[in-house]
Amino acid sequence: MGNFFDSVKQRLADFGTDVATQSKMISESVKIKSSIQDEEKKLAAHYQALGRAYYARTQIKRQQGEALQPEDISYFEAIDEGLAQVQKLQEKLVLVQAGEASEGN
Numbered sequence: 001m002g003n004f005f006d007s008v009k010q011r012l013a014d015f016g017t018d019v020a021t022q023s024k025m026i027s028e029s030v031k032i033k034s035s036i037q038d039e040e041k042k043l044a045a046h047y048q049a050l051g052r053a054y055y056a057r058t059q060i061k062r063q064q065g066e067a068l069q070p071e072d073i074s075y076f077e078a079i080d081e082g083l084a085q086v087q088k089l090q091e092k093l094v095l096v097q098a099g100e101a102s103e104g105n
Contacts, residue, residue, distance in 0.1 A: 055079060
Protein backbone atom coordinates (compact mmCIF):
# COMPACT_ATOMS: atom_id res chain seq x y z
CA MET A 1 0.00 0.00 0.00
CA GLY A 2 2.86 2.36 0.76
CA ASN A 3 4.18 1.66 -2.71
CA PHE A 4 0.95 2.96 -4.24
CA PHE A 5 1.10 6.22 -2.30
CA ASP A 6 4.78 6.64 -3.11
CA SER A 7 3.95 6.14 -6.78
CA VAL A 8 1.14 8.70 -6.64
CA LYS A 9 3.37 11.10 -4.74
CA GLN A 10 6.10 10.70 -7.36
CA ARG A 11 3.67 11.23 -10.23
CA LEU A 12 2.32 14.39 -8.60
CA ALA A 13 5.86 15.64 -8.05
CA ASP A 14 6.74 14.89 -11.68
CA PHE A 15 3.54 16.60 -12.84
CA GLY A 16 4.36 19.67 -10.74
CA THR A 17 7.87 19.76 -12.16
CA ASP A 18 6.50 19.45 -15.71
CA VAL A 19 4.00 22.24 -15.11
CA ALA A 20 6.70 24.49 -13.66
CA THR A 21 9.00 23.74 -16.60
CA GLN A 22 6.22 24.45 -19.10
CA SER A 23 5.29 27.67 -17.30
CA LYS A 24 8.90 28.80 -17.34
CA MET A 25 9.19 27.98 -21.04
CA ILE A 26 5.97 29.83 -21.88
CA SER A 27 7.03 32.83 -19.81
CA GLU A 28 10.44 32.94 -21.48
CA SER A 29 8.82 32.58 -24.92
CA VAL A 30 6.51 35.51 -24.22
CA LYS A 31 9.45 37.65 -23.09
CA ILE A 32 11.44 36.77 -26.20
CA LYS A 33 8.48 37.44 -28.50
CA SER A 34 7.98 40.82 -26.81
CA SER A 35 11.66 41.64 -27.30
CA ILE A 36 11.39 40.67 -30.96
CA GLN A 37 8.40 42.96 -31.41
CA ASP A 38 10.24 45.80 -29.68
CA GLU A 39 13.22 45.38 -31.99
CA GLU A 40 10.94 45.21 -35.06
CA LYS A 41 9.30 48.48 -33.98
CA LYS A 42 12.73 50.09 -33.65
CA LEU A 43 13.68 48.80 -37.10
CA ALA A 44 10.46 50.14 -38.59
CA ALA A 45 11.20 53.56 -37.10
CA HIS A 46 14.72 53.48 -38.55
CA TYR A 47 13.42 52.44 -41.96
CA GLN A 48 10.87 55.24 -41.81
CA ALA A 49 13.52 57.80 -40.87
CA LEU A 50 15.77 56.56 -43.66
CA GLY A 51 12.90 56.76 -46.14
CA ARG A 52 12.06 60.30 -45.10
CA ALA A 53 15.70 61.34 -45.42
CA TYR A 54 15.99 59.69 -48.84
CA TYR A 55 12.76 61.34 -49.97
CA ALA A 56 13.96 64.76 -48.81
CA ARG A 57 17.35 64.41 -50.52
CA THR A 58 15.76 63.14 -53.69
CA GLN A 59 13.23 65.97 -53.70
CA ILE A 60 16.12 68.44 -53.74
CA LYS A 61 17.69 66.58 -56.64
CA ARG A 62 14.34 66.56 -58.46
CA GLN A 63 14.07 70.33 -58.03
CA GLN A 64 17.54 70.59 -59.56
CA GLY A 65 16.32 68.65 -62.60
CA GLU A 66 17.54 65.14 -61.82
CA ALA A 67 15.27 62.30 -62.82
CA LEU A 68 14.02 59.72 -60.38
CA GLN A 69 15.29 56.19 -60.46
CA PRO A 70 12.67 54.14 -62.35
CA GLU A 71 12.14 51.80 -59.40
CA ASP A 72 11.37 54.80 -57.15
CA ILE A 73 8.77 56.53 -59.33
CA SER A 74 5.70 54.75 -57.97
CA TYR A 75 6.77 55.39 -54.37
CA PHE A 76 7.33 59.09 -55.01
CA GLU A 77 4.01 59.40 -56.83
CA ALA A 78 2.19 57.75 -53.91
CA ILE A 79 3.95 60.00 -51.39
CA ASP A 80 3.29 63.13 -53.46
CA GLU A 81 -0.39 62.21 -53.75
CA GLY A 82 -0.59 61.50 -50.03
CA LEU A 83 1.04 64.82 -49.16
CA ALA A 84 -1.35 66.66 -51.48
CA GLN A 85 -4.32 64.92 -49.85
CA VAL A 86 -3.04 65.81 -46.36
CA GLN A 87 -2.71 69.44 -47.47
CA LYS A 88 -6.30 69.48 -48.80
CA LEU A 89 -7.61 67.93 -45.59
CA GLN A 90 -5.67 70.41 -43.45
CA GLU A 91 -7.15 73.28 -45.45
CA LYS A 92 -10.62 71.81 -45.04
CA LEU A 93 -10.04 71.42 -41.30
CA VAL A 94 -9.11 75.09 -41.02
CA LEU A 95 -12.35 76.02 -42.79
CA VAL A 96 -14.43 73.73 -40.62
CA GLN A 97 -12.86 75.07 -37.46
CA ALA A 98 -13.51 78.60 -38.69
CA GLY A 99 -17.15 77.67 -39.38
CA GLU A 100 -16.78 78.40 -43.10
CA ALA A 101 -17.07 74.91 -44.61
CA SER A 102 -19.94 74.49 -46.96
CA GLU A 103 -22.10 71.39 -46.79
CA GLY A 104 -21.30 68.79 -49.37
CA ASN A 105 -17.51 69.35 -49.38
